[in-house]
Structure formats: structure tokens, C-alpha cells
Amino acid sequence: MSAKPAAAATTNKFNFSQFIKDYGWCYAFIAVPIILFLMFTLFPVGYAFIMSFQNYHVLGSTWVGLENYQTMVNDDIFWKAMWNTFIFTVGTVPVNVAITLFLAVLIFPRAKKAQTFFKASLYLPTVASGVTIALVWFWIYDPTTAGLFNMFLGLFGIDNIMWLGQSSTALFSIMLMSYLTGHGAGIILYLAALGGIPKSLYEAADIDHASEWSKFRNITWPLLKPTTLYLLVTGIIMSFQVFMSIYLMTQGGPNFATTTIAYLIYTHAFEYYKFGLAAAESFVLGAVIIVASIIQFKVMSSDVEF
Amino acid sequence: MISYSILILWVIITIIPLYWMLISSFRDTTVSVSFKPEWFPSEVTLATYVRFLTETDALRWLFNSIFVSSVLTLSNVVFSSLAGYAFAKLRFPGRNTIFWLLLGTMMIPAQVTLIPVYIMIVNVFGLVDTYLAIMLPMFTVVGNIFLMKQYMSTLPTTLIQAARIDGCSEIGIFRKIILPISKPGVAVLAIFTFVSTWNEFFWPFLVTQSSSMRTIQVGLASFKFQDATDYGAMMAGSMLAALPMFILFFALQRYFLQGITIGAVKG
Numbered sequence: 262m263s264a265k266p267a268a269a270a271t272t273n274k275f276n277f278s279q280f281i282k283d284y285g286w287c288y289a290f291i292a293v294p295i296i297l298f299l300m301f302t303l304f305p306v307g308y309a310f311i312m313s314f315q316n317y318h319v320l321g322s323t324w325v326g327l328e329n330y331q332t333m334v335n336d337d338i339f340w341k342a343m344w345n346t347f348i349f350t351v352g353t354v355p356v357n358v359a360i361t362l363f364l365a366v367l368i369f370p371r372a373k374k375a376q377t378f379f380k381a382s383l384y385l386p387t388v389a390s391g392v393t394i395a396l397v398w399f400w401i402y403d404p405t406t407a408g409l410f411n412m413f414l415g416l417f418g419i420d421n422i423m424w425l426g427q428s429s430t431a432l433f434s435i436m437l438m439s440y441l442t443g444h445g446a447g448i449i450l451y452l453a454a455l456g457g458i459p460k461s462l463y464e465a466a467d468i469d470h471a472s473e474w475s476k477f478r479n480i481t482w483p484l485l486k487p488t489t490l491y492l493l494v495t496g497i498i499m500s501f502q503v504f505m506s507i508y509l510m511t512q513g514g515p516n517f518a519t520t521t522i523a524y525l526i527y528t529h530a531f532e533y534y535k536f537g538l539a540a541a542e543s544f545v546l547g548a549v550i551i552v553a554s555i556i557q558f559k560v561m562s563s564d565v566e567f
Numbered sequence: 568m569i570s571y572s573i574l575i576l577w578v579i580i581t582i583i584p585l586y587w588m589l590i591s592s593f594r595d596t597t598v599s600v601s602f603k604p605e606w607f608p609s610e611v612t613l614a615t616y617v618r619f620l621t622e623t624d625a626l627r628w629l630f631n632s633i634f635v636s637s638v639l640t641l642s643n644v645v646f647s648s649l650a651g652y653a654f655a656k657l658r659f660p661g662r663n664t665i666f667w668l669l670l671g672t673m674m675i676p677a678q679v680t681l682i683p684v685y686i687m688i689v690n691v692f693g694l695v696d697t698y699l700a701i702m703l704p705m706f707t708v709v710g711n712i713f714l715m716k717q718y719m720s721t722l723p724t725t726l727i728q729a730a731r732i733d734g735c736s737e738i739g740i741f742r743k744i745i746l747p748i749s750k751p752g753v754a755v756l757a758i759f760t761f762v763s764t765w766n767e768f769f770w771p772f773l774v775t776q777s778s779s780m781r782t783i784q785v786g787l788a789s790f791k792f793q794d795a796t797d798y799g800a801m802m803a804g805s806m807l808a809a810l811p812m813f814i815l816f817f818a819l820q821r822y823f824l825q826g827i828t829i830g831a832v833k834g
Contacts, residue, residue: 283659290649290650290741291649291650293646293706293707294647294650294669294712297707298669298672298707298709301680301684302680303668303672305682309680317686319690367573377820379574381816381824382578383581384823384824385581385582385813386581386584388809388813388815388816388823389585389812390765390766390768390808390809390812392766392788393787393808393809397585397587397588398584400591400798401584401587403798407798441580441581450827501676505768505769530681531685531773539682543679544679546676547678551674551675554674
């Protein structure tokens with residue numbers, strides 16, 4: 262922020278009071294976040310790593326080597342949870358990004374007022390908490406005709422479905438909820454990106470008599486790639502960690518059909534107090550998330566040209 | 568006009584669950600075989616609200632949420648804008664290293680740090696069932712620092728240099744120059760922090776035990792398990808938890824819709 266201390270030019274000795282005078286404010290400005298970061302992020306990551314090799318106990322933990330990791334890979338429910346998380350992610354994230362893009366492309370050519378109306382109304386569910394949304398949908402999925410879906414099916418003479426209560430439909434029901442709630446934030450990002458595409462590109466395409474589809478494929482889609490990548494990465498990170506809707510709507514059941522990896526970590530840690538095992542599982546989750554993000558960046562950025 | 572119809576249809580699909588929640592909260596609805604959904608309520612009653620407010624600690628939960636969200640909003644605004652300013656405009660040894668360390672660890676999912684942080688707060692500090700336990704891990708959020716850094720990088724540096732030459736202190740520059748011209752960014756940060764802390768469920772759920780220390784989200788979730796068939800009161804509770812956010816959204820819509828694009832990557 263200011264010039265190098267004059268003293269440093271003549272002697273190489275570190276002058277502490279001059280250093281504080283020059284940079285003290287800078288460190289003061291970042292001090293609180295840094296202390297909290299060390300306490301609640303950096304230290305816990307290291308400590309969780311150590312815990313994953315321990316049988317944790319408040320009064321002295323014992324070192325168990327790789328036992329937690331062995332227990333984990335030999336646990337059928339762990340693999341079931343990994344599979345459910347995978348299905349949930351693959352089944353929701355690309356679909357939701359596609360819905361978001363489709364809606365944004367439809368909204369973009371509208372007049373300013375109509376744009377604002379669609380943006381606001383589609384963003385509205387995002388403002389409500391996950392608890393609120395989960396409770397409303399818990400009712401929508403009620404196994405009697407008191408639930409909206411079953412009432413609707415009843416109009417066509419179809420019997421009530423136990424949406425959340427049977428293994429075959431439980432996970433799908435939670436996925437369906439994600440298709441129908443809140444693409445608002447993504448739509449706003451896509452609209453901003455669409456606004457940044459130079460009009461001249463489309464005008465040139467018009468001169469060549471390009472079809473709407475060809476304009477989308479050759480101009481819109483490539484230029485929206487950074488936004489698509491952002492939505493895919495954040496979407497995957499969030500869906501790998503899906504917890505609250507599971508906790509409130511199905512408790513991981515029936516028969517582990519909706520047990521996701523984040524839910525499994527929660528039950529192992531806070532219901533069975535197997536902190537070491539839960540820590541080991543959390544590192545697998547962390548590794549999967551980081552690897553998935555890196556692969557996406559590699560795949561998506563390989564053919565972006567500006 | 569096909570595209571218009573699709574959009575309207577999608578808006579209806581999006582809004583139906585919220586509308587359902589709203590009208591149901593004004594009907595005295597407990598599930599029975601003869602129950603019929605009504606799209607336009609024939610009678611309006613506040614019975615469900617009365618039941619939710621009197622049979623639970625709902626007023627206390629609402630107070631807890633207001634308190635926790637307000638403190639966290641204030642702390643995040645103050646510390647994120649200070650740190651964001653330092654990372655955007657000041658030069659000091661280790662600046663880039665520290666910043667990238669902060670950013671890099673954002674990729675680590677919350678589940679990894681969750682267990683040690685829980686043990687620290689509950690077993691080591693003995694803070695279970697306190698406001699401090701609910702607030703400490705969210706006192707400053709790295710994402711907010713990043714947001715403020717992005718925002719403040721766009722401010723003119725010449726103003727800062729001029730003030731420094733005039734002998735203004737660093738904290739004075741921050742308070743008298745940076746903060747006033749950063750108001751739009753600070754407003755966005757404040758709104759998003761308030762909404763996200765109000766809607767936070769998992770952490771307050773973990774570190775609170777007694778009913779009186781719950782936030783509205785945790786209380787509402789616990790109410791569901793007490794009586795899963797009292798949908799009417801459940802919807803009234805959901806409305807009470809969501810209504811302040813809806814009001815905030817409609818009052819400050821412009822900031823909401825702008826704010827989303829500040830933090831995200833530039834295309």
C-alpha cells in the first residue's frame with residue numbers, strides 16, 4: 262500500500278515496527294475472517310482427517326488405522342447410498358440445467374416488464390426455506406387422496422400411490438420435486454449471459470439464412486458455456502450434499518431407498534456417534550466432489566473459444 | 568405464442584405449491600378420508616395459526632431467527648467488506664496466498680468440517696443450546712468475502728490514493744470513502760446473508776436441544792414429527808417462516824435479481 266520502508270534499502274534486517282506501520286491495517290482488516298477460517302475450516306479439515314483413522318471418544322480416542330475405511334467399503338448401505346447419490350445427481354442436475362436454459366431462452370426475447378415478471382415468479386420458491394418447500398411437498402405426496410398428486414390421479418381413476426412410502430417411487434419423488442421448484446437463480450444468470458452475446462453474430466447468421474436451431478447450436482450454446490459450466494458444477498456440489506429434503510420427507514427410507522451419502526454421514530455421526538466412520542465417509546464425499554468438479558472443468562473448457 | 572403459453576404454464580406449476588400452502592393455512596385442515604382440496608377457500612379461519620402459535624414456542628422461534636439472522640448479517644457485512652477491501656485494494660505480503668487459500672477451501676463440502684466443528688463447539692467449548700453455538704461458524708462466510716472483493720475491485724483506486732495523500736487513516740478511508748460508494752454491493756450482501764441465515768436448517772438443528780433455543784426452521788421441522796397429520800398448522804407454520812422472506816423479496820426485488828449475477832462467473 263505504501264512505498265517500501267527506507268530502512269530496508271540499507272540493512273537487510275527485518276524491522277518489525279516498520280512492518281506493522283506499513284501493513285498493520287491490512288492484516289487488521291482480514292484478521293477476524295482469518296482467525297475464524299483457521300478455527301472452523303482449516304483446523305477441522307486436518308482434524309477430520311486424523312479422526313478418520315481413529316475410534317473417536319470424548320475421553321481419549323484410540324488409533325485404529327484403516328479400520329473405518331474398511332468398515333465403510335464393506336458396508337452394503339454405504340454403496341447403496343453412493344448409488345442413490347449418483348442416481349439423484351445424474352437424474353436431476355442435467356435435467357434442471359436443461360429446464361433452466363429452455364426457460365431462459367423463452368424469456369429472453371420478451372419485453373422488459375414480462376422478463377421481470379417471469380424472473381420474479383420463477384425465483385419465488387427459492388426465497389422460501391428448504392424446510393417450507395419440503396413440508397408442502399410432503400403434503401402434496403400424501404399417500405391418501407389428501408395429497409394433490411393422488412387427488413389428481415383419482416380424477417383419471419388411478420389408485421393412490423404411496424409416493425414416499427415405497428422403495429420404487431421414493432427417490433424419484435424427491436427428484437421430481439427438484440424439477441418443479443425454483444430454477445430462478447439459474448434463469449437470471451442465463452439471461453445475463455444471453456444479454457452479453459453480441460447482436461451482430463445473429464445478424465450475420467440471418468444474412469446466411471441460418472435456422473433458429475442452427476443459431477442456437479452455433480452461437481447461443483457455445484457462448485453460454487461458462488454459465489452452463491457454473492450451473493453444472495454448483496448443481497452437482499449441491500446434489501451430492503442433499504440432506505434436508507431426505508431428512509424431512511423420508512428419513513432415508515423406505516429400506517434405504519433414499520439414503521444419500523450426506524444422510525448416511527449424518528446418521529453415523531449424530532445417531533450412532535461413530536464419528537471416525539462418518540469422518541472417513543465425509544472424505545470420500547469431499548474427494549468425489551473435487552474430482553467431479555475438475556473433470557467438468559476439463560471437459561467443458563476444452564472446446565470453448567473466445 | 569407457444570413459448571408464451573409454456574412460460575405461463577411453468578409459472579403456474581412453480582407457484583401452485585406456494586398457493587396451496589397459502590390457502591391451506593387459512594382452512595382448518597386435518598387429514599381425513601373425506602378431505603377435499605379447495606382452490607378457492609370457502610371459509611377463512613385463523614384457527615391453524617392460533618394452534619401453531621399457542622401449541623408451540625413459535626413466537627420464541629421467530630425471535631431467535633430474527634436475532635440470529637440480524638447479528639450474522641451485521642457481522643458478515645462488517646468483516647466481509649473490510650476483508651474484501653483489503654484483498655481488492657491493499658498490497659501486503661501474503662495477500663494472494665491467503666486469498667487463494669480461502670477460495671480453494673470453498674470446494675471442501677461442509678460435511679468434512681462438520682464433525683470436528685461440532686465436537687469443538689459442543690464438547691470443547693460446551694456451547695450447546697446457545698446463540699453463540701448457532702452463530703459462530705457462520706460469523707463470516709468466505710463466499711461473502713469473495714463477493715465484496717469482486718465488487719470493490721471495480722471501485723476507482725485514485726480516490727483512495729488521493730485520500731491517503733491528504734493524510735486520511737486507513738480505517739478512515741474505509742469508513743468515509745469505500746463504504747459509502749459500496750452501498751449497492753453491501754445491500755446485496757446483507758439481503759442474501761439475511762435470507763440464507765433465516766433459511767438455514769442443519770446447523771441450528773444440530774446444536775440446539777431445548778425447544779426455546781430453536782430457530783423457526785428447526786422448530787417447524789420438529790413440529791412436523793409431533794403431529795404429521797395436522798397439515799393445517801404445518802402450513803400456517805410454513806407461512807410464518809416464509810412470509811418475512813416473501814415480503815423482503817417483493818420489497819427489494821431489484822437487489823435480489825441483480826445480486827445473483829455479482830458473485831457468479833463472468834461469461
